[in-house]
Amino acid sequence: MNIGKKKKKTASTTESALNHADAVLSLTWNENMKHVLASGGADGQVLLWDLDKAECVAKVSHVTGNAQGLEWHPTEASQILAGTMSGLVSLVDCRTMGANFAVRGRLDLTLRLTSSNGTSTTTCAYVACEDGKLRYIDIRAPGKAVYSVDAHDDGVQALSLNYMVKDMLVTCGGEELKVWKNDSTTATLAHTQTLDLGPLMMVACCPDIPNVIVAGGRANDLIKTLDISKFKGVVDTFN
Numbered sequence: 001m002n003i004g005k006k007k008k009k010t011a012s013t014t015e016s017a018l019n020h021a022d023a024v025l026s027l028t029w030n031e032n033m034k035h036v037l038a039s040g041g042a043d044g045q046v047l048l049w050d051l052d053k054a055e056c057v058a059k060v061s062h063v064t065g066n067a068q069g070l071e072w073h074p075t076e077a078s079q080i081l082a083g084t085m086s087g088l089v090s091l092v093d094c095r096t097m098g099a100n101f102a103v104r105g106r107l108d109l110t111l112r113l114t115s116s117n118g119t120s121t122t123t124c125a126y127v128a129c130e131d132g133k134l135r136y137i138d139i140r141a142p143g144k145a146v147y148s149v150d151a152h153d154d155g156v157q158a159l160s161l162n163y164m165v166k167d168m169l170v171t172c173g174g175e176e177l178k179v180w181k182n183d184s185t186t187a188t189l190a191h192t193q194t195l196d197l198g199p200l201m202m203v204a205c206c207p208d209i210p211n212v213i214v215a216g217g218r219a220n221d222l223i224k225t226l227d228i229s230k231f232k233g234v235v236d237t238f239n
Contacts, residue, residue, distance in 0.1 A: 018047055018056035028070040032077035040067025046082055048094065062092050074163070081125055089127060091139050126169065128156040134171060134180070134187060149187050152176060158202045164210035165238060170228075172200035177215055179228060181237050191233035197222045 020041035030036040037049040038060070046060035046067045065084030073079040078095045124146070127135045134151040152173025162168040167182045168190075176194050180187040197217025206212040211229040216222065228234045 018045075018059055020045060020047065025066060025068045026070045028072055028080070030072045030077060032072070032075070038070050038072065038080055040070050040082065042066050046070065046080075058094070060092055060094060063090055083127065089125065089137065089139065091123070091125075126159055126161070128159040128171060130155040132156060132173065134159065136182070136187070146184075147186050149180075151178065151180075151187075154199075157200055160203050160205045160213070162205040162210060162213075163207065164205075168205075168238060170203050170205060170213055172203040172215060175199060175217070177203060177213075177226075179231065179234050179237075188237070190237035191228070191231040193226070193231070195224060197224055 020039065020043055022042035024039050024041050026040040028038050030038070035050055035052045037051055038046060039049065040046045040063075044065055044067075046063045047056045048058040048060065049055070050057045060080070060082070063082045063084070065086045065088060067082050068085050069081075069083035071081045073081070078093050080092050080094060081089065082092065083089045123140050124136065124138045127137055128151075129135060132150055132152050132155050133148045134156055135145040135148040137145050151171050154174035156171050156173045159169060159171045162170065169180050169182060169187070171178050171180065175198065176192055177200065178189060178193075179191040181190050182188075195215055195217065196219070197215060198219030200215055200217045202216045204214050206214070211227055212225060213228055214223060214225050216224075
């Protein structure tokens with residue numbers, strides 16, 4: 001599969017296949033359609049790939065700009081959330097490539113679709129922001145977040161929802177990892193942990209074990225697995 005470089009025309013090819021002409025900034029795999037992958041590039045394209053055929057099959061035309069964050073909806077197989085470096089968040093139904101909404105904000109890499117009570121929704125999302133804020137947005141109401149909290153002084157590098165623990169989400173920024181509890185109006189801090197990993201680059205909740213998360217930092221390319229059930233603040237908050 002050739003994702004990042006255009007194929008040259010041949011005598012039997014009338015036009016170039018869809019490929020990224022510049023760096024690939026984001027990838028997301030569709031868990032509901034396991035043969036489908038989406039990629040966002042510095043060339044301003046969001047492309048859909050058929051893994052069985054090992055080829056690009058469509059361009060998400062409604063998304064314009066460098067898509068640095070992509071996330072498929074956890075239950076709606078055709079819907080994808082995209083965030084661009086210009087600060088535009090769009091929810092696209094890939095069946096129609098339109099009828100979506102948008103909200104502007106300074107975005108980081110990770111986007112997630114969820115509702116305030118932990119169930120899936122097609123209109124709300126958490127946005128991790130480089131200005132240090134964690135925003136919960138409803139894209140039916142562009143320009144205004146449902147709520148925002150000051151999460152990290154050095155910007156929010158990544159976030160992850162724990163789909164096995166209701167209302168739990170984890171963020172990282174600087175050298176700190178934070179565990180939050182969400183409700184309909186705000187996110188409450190349950191625990192802060194400074195990790196010996198240098199500046200943190202990623203965090204992810206285990207999809208199979210509710211108390212396990214993994215974080216990665218720049219120091220020697222280190223990755224650390226954590227058992228958050230050992231954190232008193234987490235136990236007290238989510239008991």
